Amino acid sequence: MFYIPKSLIDKYAVIGPRYTSYPTAPMWYEVNREQQQDWFLKSQSNRRPLSLYIHIPFCKQRCTYCGCNVVVTRQQERSAEYVRHLVSEINNLGKYEFKSNKIKQLHFGGGTPNFLLDEEFTLLMAAITTNFEFSNDAEIAIEVDPSMTRPQQLEFLRKIGVNRVSFGVQDLSEQVQKAVNRIQSREITLDHLQLARELGITGINFDLIYGLPYQTLESFQQTVDEVIKMRPDRLAVYNFGYLPNRMLHQRKIDPNTLPDADTKMKILLDTINRFCQAGYNYIGMDHFALSDDELSIAQKNRTLHRNFMGYTPKSGVNLFGIGMTSISEFEHYFLQNERKLKSYEQQITESGLAGCRGIALSRDDQVRKWTILRLICHFYLDFTEFESKFGISFSDYFHEELHRLEELENDGLLKIDSTCIKVVDHGQILVRNICMVFDAYLGKSDIPQVKYSQTI
Numbered sequence: 178m179f180y181i182p183k184s185l186i187d188k189y190a191v192i193g194p195r196y197t198s199y200p201t202a203p204m205w206y207e208v209n210r211e212q213q214q215d216w217f218l219k220s221q222s223n224r225r226p227l228s229l230y231i232h233i234p235f236c237k238q239r240c241t242y243c244g245c246n247v248v249v250t251r252q253q254e255r256s257a258e259y260v261r262h263l264v265s266e267i268n269n270l271g272k273y274e275f276k277s278n279k280i281k282q283l284h285f286g287g288g289t290p291n292f293l294l295d296e297e298f299t300l301l302m303a304a305i306t307t308n309f310e311f312s313n314d315a316e317i318a319i320e321v322d323p324s325m326t327r328p329q330q331l332e333f334l335r336k337i338g339v340n341r342v343s344f345g346v347q348d349l350s351e352q353v354q355k356a357v358n359r360i361q362s363r364e365i366t367l368d369h370l371q372l373a374r375e376l377g378i379t380g381i382n383f384d385l386i387y388g389l390p391y392q393t394l395e396s397f398q399q400t401v402d403e404v405i406k407m408r409p410d411r412l413a414v415y416n417f418g419y420l421p422n423r424m425l426h427q428r429k430i431d432p433n434t435l436p437d438a439d440t441k442m443k444i445l446l447d448t449i450n451r452f453c454q455a456g457y458n459y460i461g462m463d464h465f466a467l468s469d470d471e472l473s474i475a476q477k478n479r480t481l482h483r484n485f486m487g488y489t490p491k492s493g494v495n496l497f498g499i500g501m502t503s504i505s506e507f508e509h510y511f512l513q514n515e516r517k518l519k520s521y522e523q524q525i526t527e528s529g530l531a532g533c534r535g536i537a538l539s540r541d542d543q544v545r546k547w548t549i550l551r552l553i554c555h556f557y558l559d560f561t562e563f564e565s566k567f568g569i570s571f572s573d574y575f576h577e578e579l580h581r582l583e584e585l586e587n588d589g590l591l592k593i594d595s596t597c598i599k600v601v602d603h604g605q606i607l608v609r610n611i612c613m614v615f616d617a618y619l620g621k622s623d624i625p626q627v628k629y630s631q632t633i
Contacts, residue, residue: 213532226281232500269529271308279312343382356390388417390434556600
């Protein structure tokens with residue numbers, strides 16, 4: 178059972194990265210067209226399988242909790258022009274001779290990906306299969322808003338190959354749903370889950386959010402209990418980030434209706450314990466999975482990975498982001514596309530490329546990225562494995578960091594011996610704090626000052 182003493186909550190509730198990348202995105206710099214082309218060319222000889230992420234930004238309405246890069250519109254025709262540019266970007270990526278690298282994962286994210294019409298999905302899949310080849314066990318996943326699906330849409334998605342789906346749920350309380358402008362009954366959620374199962378879709382995920390208006394410990398317990406009855410394969414339980422100064426639409430939320438920090442902490446710990454008691458494994462941070470799910474198996478086998486989609490069992494891949502604001506992670510590079518729709522479409526029209534920010538990882542970046550990923554994905558780091566991969570001694574390279582970890586060890590977050598670091602007990606919930614010890618950018622005066630979220 179997870180429990181954190183209040184003294185440790187007060188001590189470790191600090192601002193810090195979520196480590197969906199290292200170096201984190203604020204450390205990246207502007208990248209021009211020639212740099213992007215050069216990075217692609219240098220990566221052509223890499224024989225890693227491919228993962229494609231396609232960003233669909235459109236939503237018919239704005240949920241007030243949302244922190245994603247979206248385009249709010251009820252004009253269905255707006256997606257047609259965007260899809261045309263997506264196809265152009267896919268075709269251009271295909272020119273870089275990645276064709277022999279089979280696709281291991283394809284993910285449609287948003288926004289609301291099921292905003293697209295069937296014929297638009299058909300165009301995208303045709304472009305992908307023209308330029309690339311899927312592996313036999315490829316995962317084709319999509320994020321779906323159950324309140325926005327059209328008749329027979331799930332059936333169509335299954336027909337074109339979708340075999341994993343993530344449903345946005347957030348909270349089953351009607352009062353909370355009204356407060357965040359996202360009305361979705363329990364019946365709608367359950368119907369979509371049952372249909373997905375009937376269609377043979379596995380790895381079904383529910384997204385939940387805690388910290389929303391009018392949530393109480395008791396009300397969220399009811400949502401959690403209902404979700405446990407439905408028993409999706411995976412769960413993501415996110416902490417609501419209330420940032421009205423940066424996200425003007427969040428000003429529609431009355432701050433007096435938000436649960437206080439103490440209530441949020443009670444909700445978090447209670448939710449983790451309820452899901453674990455119901456047979457879910459705590460994957461880390463905000464993810465849970467049943468023991469027979471691919472996510473749990475990957476963590477057990479220590480092949481789990483973390484990227485901008487969260488935890489994923491598809492490690493050892495080159496990720497290419499397609500569409501506005503999407504992020505690529507390949508070879509030793511991170512690259513982000515233009516974040517505004519007009520700028521993205523203009524860049525694709527001119528060159529077929531839309532990268533605008535990124536970073537080429539230094540040797541030190543690579544060493545620290547591997548270290549952070551081991552801790553945040555597996556709660557475990559083997560010194561022999563580190564030394565075999567990098568040809569250097571962990572204790573020599575991270576002498577100062579090991580000294581700083583002593584305090585965290587004394588607080589019961591981890592254990593260190595001559596062979597490994599093992600994150601234990603409440604340290605798994607505070608794993609971001611542990612990873613921060615290995616972040617060379619934090620605290621530097623010559624880097625951008627960033628407002629990260631709280632670690633707990």
